[in-house]
Amino acid sequence: MAKYLLLKHYRGAPAAVNDVPMDQWTPEEISAHVQYMNDFAARLEKTGEFVDGQALAPEGSWVRYDGEGRPPVTDGPFAETKDLIAGWMVIDVDSHERAVELAGELSAAPGAGGKPIHEWLELRPFLTAHPTGEECIAHE
């Protein structure tokens, strides 16, 4: 099994195909979208591949240490250009192919006009804490 992080971006990802802000959809389209996301997570729980899912507020700040006895510096000069993570889902799957397949399904969530959003999701493999069995054997 391998863990992957599916990252959704508010900003910083290439534009989605069906790129309409949610407040411009109809209420029914929003319901369909939410339903799709809930069903997706529920299905992954049933298949034993769901680990965690969290959403983040769009408001955030950059923070940096500014030296002994000084308060940290917040929000550098790049506030307007920063990448904004909207949330994540962690999955535990058998193969990279399966991770890609699931990310593709998530990206197909319906949006404006009931059509898939085709949004870009970032798929990042977890680094495991220890070499896995296969790697060990390969080096023996």
Add this chain to the structure above:
Amino acid sequence: MNEALLRGLTPSVLTVLVRRGADFAAAEDAVQDALVEAVRVWPDEQPHDPKGWLITVAWRKFLDATRADTARRRREDRVDEEPAPGPTPSVDDTLQLYFLCAHPSLSPSSAVALTLRAVGGLTTRQIAQAYLVPEATMAQRISRAKRTVSGVRFDRPGDVATVLRVLYLVFNEGYSGDVDLAAEAIRLTRQLAATIDHPEVSGLLALMLLHHARRASRTAPDGSLVPLAEQDRGRWDTKSIAEGIEILQSALARDRLGEFQAQAAIAALHADAPTAEETDWVQIVEWYDELAALTDSPVVRLNRAVAIGEADGPRAGLTALAELPDSLPRHTAAAAYLHERDGDLTTAARLYAEAAQRASNLAERDYLTRQAARLNTTLRSRQPAPARLPEERPRPL
């Protein structure tokens, strides 16, 4: 195997051990061990005297742990094997336990965790699940909390207000995992009300019952929020409402008003209205005035502005809202609502979308996004499609 019975006995068993001279942290561990033992043994043979059984087992666990400690430290202190039966703990003892677990030296999250475990008899795992943190994290939080209050004298009068704040926090956490924290908060507040005669304890219990009565109607089948005005009032729990109102009335009759009684009064006025249109907003505004005099909470003043909008019209509500800093949580959402009531859908749609960006939870964010979507859909259908210039095309020269 009645878990409720078991957990109801927790505080008095714990206080017996403390009265017998066990230190609080060790006694609390011993009681938890005894509870685990009970869960294992009782299904086969429930003792005739469950409390006596728990006290005996917990005391033995405490002695074993003390002996192990003593052996480790090579001390020769002899612990008296069979102590003289301690006095049956009075209700006062349970009250002391509430005070201890809500001690001002504890952070709110520590006080909540310690109260749920020592007074509520929940396991560390259950508390961790309810607050969505790893069990190891919660175990550390609880043991640190126990260390913090280990020097606190058990016979000092505590502060009821701190206890009420802790119980209110538990109640507001609501429901996640298999532990219903709202129901647990009600149980603990009911138990507290039985040990101390205090109008604010009654006020908090009434508030919880009145609020909890609406739980079934507060979310739609798909999990989305249903605002008060749109809730199916037929699904409100009338038994809970009746009990809440009765408790509140006898508290108010004592003429020692406090913030929880005032909040309960507002909840009671909502519960009393057969339809949303029949809500007595004028009286609700009066209660908000009382509440604002009791606590200088900006949240109260924000809610008051919304109530004024219902009682005296949206313009009056917007005027009241304008006096409050717009950095307040839900300020933008309240403004959006009042502008919509005032007929300015364009402003309302913009503010709903902005409020959604600032929401602190998913249910609220989705709700506000839907409001923006609903208004934008209405606006689109009203307006002719915007005139478009023909696209500039590169033409062959």
